[in-house]
Every structure is written in structure tokens, then in C-alpha cells.
Amino acid sequence: MPYLQILPLTLTLLVFLVAPVGLIGVVSFWDYTEFNLIPDFVWTNYRELFESRVTYSIYLSTLKFTALTWVFTTLIGFTVAYFLAFHVRTLRWQITLFLICTIPFWTSNIIRMIAWIPVLGRHGLINEALLGSGLVDTPQEWLLYSDFAVVLAFVHLYTLFMVVPIFNSMMRIDRAVIEAAYDAGAGPWRTIRHVVLPLCKPGIAIGSIFIVTLVMSDYVTVQMMSGGQSASVAVAMNNKRALLQYPAAAADAVVLLGVVLLMVVGLMRIVNVRKEL
Amino acid sequence: MHDHARRGIGFYLLAAFFVLFVVFLYGPMFGVVILSFQGPDGGLTFPMNGFSFRWFANLFEEQMVGDFKSAFLRSFGLAIIVMLLTVIFSLAAGLAFRRPFRGASIVFYLTVASLIVPSILITLGIGLMFDQLGIESNWYSSGLGAHLTWTLPFGLLIMFAVFNRFDPAYEEAARDLGASSWQVLRHVLLPIIGPSLVGVGLFGFTLSFDEFARTLMAAGVNNTLPLEIFGMTTNATTPVLYALGTVTTGVSFLIIGLSLAIISVVQRRRLRHGSDAGRGMV
Structure with a gap:
């Protein structure tokens, strides 16, 4: 019976996850010409990837986006979750405010990015305000289509992935533990630092896994918010695909998968995912 | 928080931070909604x-940049199919996981892997697979997968979160009263976890x-x-x-509102009928 019940899920994942990823692994060793792919076993795709300096600068840029996004989403996510879990007193309000944070997650990412154009653009609200107040003489070009805009969009889109698991961790903290810390003479800061934060580690770890995998493999945010000026691993990969250099793109994908999995395995050591649900 | 009577300065600072967030x-998004009503000569x-x-009228005219109407219908249809399959597959798998079985952890890790494998690999891989098999990529095949x-x-x-909080005593009681396993599912389990299934459906549709x-490289010719x-x-x-952004977001909000309304109506009806089923499953 259980096997019949898991069959649809398992079959779907075998066909659309395992097989495609396996195929990428295989194709990464193939050879190619301008027009077609040649089944083979060559290391040239990997060699070219590792010998190119561009690869390293692209990875560096992607890691930079990931690190910055992680820092901001963690700080904001922790603060928001802390407010919801410890300062909002009734469950009804907690659920309401939590839903307010969650709803944008169910709307389109692309449109949420487009929404920054009238704010950050050359004639956007911020530039108009800056010009109007006389703080600057010319519109600030770095607001939109820049690395700044990319990180801003990531934080805007993905902070929720931090709020939810951290909030979940916080709601499980026995309030008596907090009381005990206060009774023992710890102030709010020390209580957060030595009681709340350690108990939230699993939540932060789960949030971090989301942030790392989403940002490391992002294509559309970098492409849109940098106006095509910044690079990311996925953007490079898609460029190779557009040139029909599938084996090169596949080798790139395998390396990306390796890097992401290393980071995730590191984070998984902090947390037992199934226990957290 | 240790002072339950009075709100401290910390509360107001955090509340202000929350409002800013x-x-x-x-x-x-508000800006986008307002600007979508821009006059005929208005800019971006x-x-x-x-x-x-x-600009709304423009969306439904034929000669627009891009073909909004058929793309919308395609996405809407796909979302409905994905929603139904997600609810059915997840419920079935969730039921299976309530008891240990051989290979359970493999399936579990496979599912987690599906979440954390970079999306770009999935889309590249599926596109490549259909290409190599000589099957045409399309939204209802490769895109659906x-x-x-x-x-x-x-x-x-x-479903894990739901069943972790589910008391099997309800089912045992039903079984003791002679219900078949189908009846237990139909008359006991589904009504209790119904709201959560609506939640799963909401995820399925909106995601x-x-x-x-x-979808990037797996949608085929039709966007x-x-x-x-x-x-x-x-x-x-x-x-x-x-x-376009306003219309799309409006559809998302409609679906979210509908799901939340169904959930709250079901829960309120339960309260009225004095049943405590589903409590503690917030």
C-alpha cells in the first residue's frame, strides 16, 4: 500500500529530476560542434571551464550576491520573526501579521521586480525626491540596473524564506526558558544572544539553504535588475545554451550543483529537516 | 516580554521595523497598480x-507586444493541472509516510533534493532530455513536469507538518465503529485535514x-x-x-483570498458545530 501511495510522487521526481540531472552529468562529457552534440567521453568542457578566468569572476560575483543577500535577509528575517513571535501577544494577530508577510510569496517574482522601475529608475520616485530636495544635481544611475538593484530585489523577494523558518523555531521555544533568563538577570540583548539565537539555529539554517540555492542559481533577477550588466553562473549557462553549447552548459551546471550541495550539506549539519516540520 | 503589563520601548521599535518591512x-507593487491607470500619454x-x-484595453488587443491572452490562458490551465496533481500526489505520499516503509528516507531525500537542486539544472536538464529523446517540449509536458x-x-x-500534528485516535475510533479504510479516509481524515489540502492547492496553483x-528552457515554443x-x-x-502586472497580481490575490476564505469558513463552521477537529493544527 505505501508503495502505491508514493508511486506518483516518486515517478514524477525520477522522470523530471533524477533523469534530467543525470543526463546533464552525462552530456557534460560530450563533445559538440556548432550544429550538433557528439556523444563522447572528453574532459574538455571541464578543462575549458576551469581554465577560463571568466568562470572565477562569475562565481565570485554570484557568491557576492549570495553573501550579501544572506546577511540582509537573515538580519531582517530574524528581527521580523522576533517581533511576531515574542511581541505580538495573541495568536490571531500573529497569524494575521504572518499572512501579511507571506502573501507576496504567492505573487509573481517578475512583477515584483518590475515594480522597482518606477521607484528606482532614472525618473523614479527616489531620484525625483533627491533632485527635488537638492541633495544631488543629476539622477543617480546606480539605483536601477546595478548590483545594488540586484541585491535589493533578492532581499525583497526572498526575506520571507528566512522569516518563516525562524518564526517556526521561535514559536517552539518554551516561554519558561525566556522567563528563566530574565529571572537570572539577563537583559533583552543577552537573552537574545544566549537563549533565543542558539535555539533558532535550525530555522536560520533552513532559511539559509533556501537563500543559497535560490540566489546561487538565479537567472532572472540578475538579468533583469542589472539590465544584463552583471554576471551570474546561471546567466553564463543560459548564454552557452543559447549558442547550443549544451555540453559546456552541462559542465557548468555540474560544477554549480557541486558547489551548492557542498554549502547545503554544511548547513544540513546544523539541522534535522524532518524534525523541524 | 517579561513585563506583561506594559509595552516597552523595544516593542515600539520592533513594531516600527515591522511596518517598514x-x-x-x-x-x-502599489506604485505599479497606480501607474497602470496612467493616462494615454503617460510614461513608465x-x-x-x-x-x-x-493600458488594460491594450492588453486584450491583438497587435500588442507579445501575446498576453493565450499566454495567460496557458498559464492558468497549467496552474490548475499542477494544483490538482500536487494535492493528489502529496496527499497520497503523505499518507504513505505515516508508517515506516523500506526506502522511505530515499524518497524523502529525493523530495528535499527536488527543492534544493538549482532550478537552472532542472530546466536545462528537462529541455535537454526532451531534445535528445526527440519529443517536442511543451507547457503541458516538459513544463508540467x-x-x-x-x-x-x-x-x-x-503534509508532514499536518500529519505530525494529527491525532490517529480519530481514525481508530472510526475503525472501531466498523468503518472501512475508504470510509475512514472519506469521512474522517479528509474533513479534518481539508483546510491543509486547500493550503497545498494554493501553493500548487500560485507557484x-x-x-x-x-520553466525558462522547458516550456517549449509556447510561452x-x-x-x-x-x-x-x-x-x-x-x-x-x-x-499586465496589475492583472496578474489581481489573479494571484483572488486565488489567495479564495483559499483563505474557504479555510476560514470551514474552520468557523467547525467551531459552530462544537467539533474540536482540526484544533492545534494552526
Whole structure:
């Protein structure tokens, strides 16, 4: 019976996850010409990837986006979750405010990015305000289509992935533990630092896994918010695909998968995912 | 928090931070909604240059940049299919996981892997696979599969959360009264976890309707709505882009509102009938 019940899920994942990823692994060793792919076993795709300096600068840029996004989403996510879990007193309000944070997650990412154009653009609200107040003489070009805009969009889109698991961790903290810390003479800061934060580690770890995998493999945010000026691993990969250099793109994908999995395995050591649900 | 009687300064600082966060989340979208009513000569930024429905009308005209209507219908249909499959597959798998079985942890890790494998690999891999097999990529084949790799993990994880909090005593009582396993499912289990299933459906629909990252190279020749919008961003110079954003977000909000309404109606009805089923499953 259980096997019949898991069959649809398992079959779907075998066909659309395992097989495609396996195929990428295989194709990464193939050879190619301008027009077609040649089944083979060559290391040239990997060699070219590792010998190119561009690869390293692209990875560096992607890691930079990931690190910055992680820092901001963690700080904001922790603060928001802390407010919801410890300062909002009734469950009804907690659920309401939590839903307010969650709803944008169910709307389109692309449109949420487009929404920054009238704010950050050359004639956007911020530039108009800056010009109007006389703080600057010319519109600030770095607001939109820049690395700044990319990180801003990531934080805007993905902070929720931090709020939810951290909030979940916080709601499980026995309030008596907090009381005990206060009774023992710890102030709010020390209580957060030595009681709340350690108990939230699993939540932060789960949030971090989301942030790392989403940002490391992002294509559309970098492409849109940098106006095509910044690079990311996925953007490079898609460029190779557009040139029909599938084996090169596949080798790139395998390396990306390796890097992401290393980071995730590191984070998984902090947390037992199934226990957290 | 140790002082239950009075709100300290900490509360007000944190509340202010929270309000700022909400403004950050929703503010830009408000701008888009307002600007989509831009007058006929209005541009992509403030100020408003009159007021009109011109850009909405534009969406439904044929000669527009991109083909909004069929992309919308395609995405809507796909989202419905993904929603139904996600609910059914996740529920079935969730039921299986309530008792240990051989290979359970493999399936579990496979599902988690589906969530954390970079989307770009899924879309590249599926596109490549269909290409190599000589099957034409399409939204209802390769696209559907790609979306399921994203929605099923959410569905299964929600089912885990539900069953972790589910008291099997209800089912045992039903079985003791002679209910068959189908009757237990139909009359005991489903009514109790119904609201959670609506939640799974909500995830299935919205995640599919807005999905971009896993669709990019797997949708085939006919664009889904997010792909169409992405294509438009590079060449649209009029507020028609915002009108599209307003309509799409409106649809998302409609679905979210509908789901939340169903959930709350079911819960309220339960309270009225004095049943405590489903409590503690917030």
C-alpha cells in the first residue's frame, strides 16, 4: 500500500529530476560542434571551464550576491520573526501579521521586480525626491540596473524564506526558558544572544539553504535588475545554451550543483529537516 | 516580554521595523497598480499624466507586444493541472509516510533534493532530455513536469507538518465503529485535514502560475505568462507592462483570498458545530 501511495510522487521526481540531472552529468562529457552534440567521453568542457578566468569572476560575483543577500535577509528575517513571535501577544494577530508577510510569496517574482522601475529608475520616485530636495544635481544611475538593484530585489523577494523558518523555531521555544533568563538577570540583548539565537539555529539554517540555492542559481533577477550588466553562473549557462553549447552548459551546471550541495550539506549539519516540520 | 503589563520601548521599535518591512514588501507593487491607470500619454514613471483604462484595453488587443491572452490562458490551465496533481500526489505520499516503509528516507531525500537542486539544472536538464529523446517540449509536458518538481516538495512538507500534528485516535475510533479504510479516509481524515489540502492547492496553483526559473528552457515554443512578461520587459516602453502586472497580481490575490476564505469558513463552521477537529493544527 505505501508503495502505491508514493508511486506518483516518486515517478514524477525520477522522470523530471533524477533523469534530467543525470543526463546533464552525462552530456557534460560530450563533445559538440556548432550544429550538433557528439556523444563522447572528453574532459574538455571541464578543462575549458576551469581554465577560463571568466568562470572565477562569475562565481565570485554570484557568491557576492549570495553573501550579501544572506546577511540582509537573515538580519531582517530574524528581527521580523522576533517581533511576531515574542511581541505580538495573541495568536490571531500573529497569524494575521504572518499572512501579511507571506502573501507576496504567492505573487509573481517578475512583477515584483518590475515594480522597482518606477521607484528606482532614472525618473523614479527616489531620484525625483533627491533632485527635488537638492541633495544631488543629476539622477543617480546606480539605483536601477546595478548590483545594488540586484541585491535589493533578492532581499525583497526572498526575506520571507528566512522569516518563516525562524518564526517556526521561535514559536517552539518554551516561554519558561525566556522567563528563566530574565529571572537570572539577563537583559533583552543577552537573552537574545544566549537563549533565543542558539535555539533558532535550525530555522536560520533552513532559511539559509533556501537563500543559497535560490540566489546561487538565479537567472532572472540578475538579468533583469542589472539590465544584463552583471554576471551570474546561471546567466553564463543560459548564454552557452543559447549558442547550443549544451555540453559546456552541462559542465557548468555540474560544477554549480557541486558547489551548492557542498554549502547545503554544511548547513544540513546544523539541522534535522524532518524534525523541524 | 517579561513585563506583561506594559509595552516597552523595544516593542515600539520592533513594531516600527515591522511596518517598514511591510511597506518595503508592498510599496513598490502599489506604485505599479497606480501607474497602470496612467493616462494615454503617460510614461513608465510618476507623475500620473491623467487617468485611463487604455493600458488594460491594450492588453486584450491583438497587435500588442507579445501575446498576453493565450499566454495567460496557458498559464492558468497549467496552474490548475499542477494544483490538482500536487494535492493528489502529496496527499497520497503523505499518507504513505505515516508508517515506516523500506526506502522511505530515499524518497524523502529525493523530495528535499527536488527543492534544493538549482532550478537552472532542472530546466536545462528537462529541455535537454526532451531534445535528445526527440519529443517536442511543451507547457503541458516538459513544463508540467518542471513545475511539479517545485510544487511537490512544498506539498509533501506541508503534509508532514499536518500529519505530525494529527491525532490517529480519530481514525481508530472510526475503525472501531466498523468503518472501512475508504470510509475512514472519506469521512474522517479528509474533513479534518481539508483546510491543509486547500493550503497545498494554493501553493500548487500560485507557484506554478508565477514560475519562471524552472520553466525558462522547458516550456517549449509556447510561452507561459511569466516568460511572456519577461520577454516584454526588454521592449515594452509603455505602462501596458504595469497593466499586465496589475492583472496578474489581481489573479494571484483572488486565488489567495479564495483559499483563505474557504479555510476560514470551514474552520468557523467547525467551531459552530462544537467539533474540536482540526484544533492545534494552526
